[in-house]
Amino acid sequence: MRVALVNDYEVVARGVAAMLRAYRDEIEIVEVDVNRPVAQPVDITLYDTFAATQGDQLEVRTLSRNPLAGKVVVYSWNTGPELVAAAIANGASAYLSKALPARQLVDSLQAVHRGELPPTDLPKGTTTVVGGDWPGREEGLTQREAEVLALITQGMSNSEIAERTLLSINSVKTYIRSCYRRIGVTNRVNAILWGVAHGFQPDRERIRNPV
Amino acid sequence: MRVALVNDYEVVARGVAAMLRAYRDEIEIVEVDVNRPVAQPVDITLYDTFAATQGDQLEVRTLSRNPLAGKVVVYSWNTGPELVAAAIANGASAYLSKALPARQLVDSLQAVHRGELPPTDLPKGTTTVVGGDWPGREEGLTQREAEVLALITQGMSNSEIAERTLLSINSVKTYIRSCYRRIGVTNRVNAILWGVAHGFQPDRERIRNPV
DNA sequence: CGAGAACACACCCCTAGGGGTGAAGACACG
DNA sequence: CGTGTCTTCACCCCTAGGGGTGTGTTCTCG
Secondary structure, eight states: OEEEEEOSOHHHHHHHHHHHGGGTTTOEEEEEEESSOOOSOOSEEEEEOTTSOOTTSHHHHHHHHOGGGOEEEEEESOOOHHHHHHHHHTTOSEEEETTSOHHHHHHHHHHHHHTOSOTTOOOOOOSSOOSOOOTTGGGTOOHHHHHHHHHHHTTOOHHHHHHHHTOOHHHHHHHHHHHHHHHTOSSHHHHHHHHHHTTOSOOOEEEESOO | OEEEEEOSOHHHHHHHHHHTGGGTTTOEEEEEEESSOOOSOOSEEEEEOTTSOOTTSHHHHHHHTOGGGOEEEEEESOOOHHHHHHHHHTTOSEEEETTSOHHHHHHHHHHHHHTOSOTTOOOOOOSSOOSOOOTTGGGTOOHHHHHHHHHHHTTOOHHHHHHHHTOOHHHHHHHHHHHHHHHTOSSHHHHHHHHHHTTOSOOOEEEESOO
16 A cells, blocks of 8 residues: 655654554555655555644645545544544545554554545544654654744744644643743744754655655 | 955855955955854954944954954944944954945055054045945845844844844834835744845855955 | 935834743553 | 643733834935
């Protein structure tokens, strides 16, 4: 089964690819697309929402209209039923939680491929990070902190970040403060300069056969 | 006469080098130091204060203590008598205005070299830009706008920029607003991202024989 | 000589940003 | 079972940032 991974951050896409490496007999990651359209036929496109628009936005619609992209699966921590329904209405074939262990993720993708997984049937899983990677992980940033910092580094305001991540502005501010402490800055300007120097700007490239 | 040029922005140092190119029979620019100490013996080191500390700060003191640097000459738009006196007290051998036409600049440097120019005798000159270059010039930024944007891109607050440039905070804010309009942004965050993408972060290298 | 540009500065007003503090649920680990 | 961490959110308070508007000096150019 041929799969393309999509996210704006190479480290995130590669993290998912590495997580699935153990199952390469069953699932072939043929392409990692970082800010690029899928460029060869695949069965499934796995769209990771880290620091990206959610499944109900234009990006997923555009993906689902690309004949090369096969079935589009949204891969996210945000699994509210309304959002899931909106993503499916937007052209996604399925919606999977990032809480799924790798084995279950592969099984779910295969079920999607066979047409067996109902779009709205989200597999149960914990909220614990089971794998993957994100920018700033080595600096001790949690996924949410990293996501918020990535969006700050893209020039977004707090309210824009709240909208993009589906968090309240108070949560965003809490993450901002904890980010600042962890990277040793005290204001947005220096947070951005730190982000630019540490790979928090979106990447732009396509990688064939990443693992 | 061997001269080294010092500033944090390669485009600024190269601009001065290009301005003096017509007089290379009389004055040899042997080195352009961008965030690097002078590395070979020269007769004069010309320290440009664009987006840098003024002549009365540590950088000029450090330069004047470097035996390779020869006589240190501060090159600036800020020519207030107190600042000039403080720069001389700080180890500078002379203080020249950036308003000087190239011919007069070369004459002044030669006089400094011969020990004939009194350190506090500032040559008369207009305030018009007669040469040189700065980041963002092609985007229509004036020197002051560019200098303020450079300091913003280095993460400084408005009050820090006012201190560094010897302007009032109201003037700094005026330049910030006009910068934003010219580069098409509306806030500091996007101004910084623009600055990072357009060469407004300090450079770091040494160039031998730049012209 | 007037217009335009660059430089410099003042003052008013409003909001985003960020520091502090507190609380709660879920989960992992010893 | 208690502790620590992550996630999520609230509320209060203060200040930096930035938009608007106005003014003045110096210089260049037509």
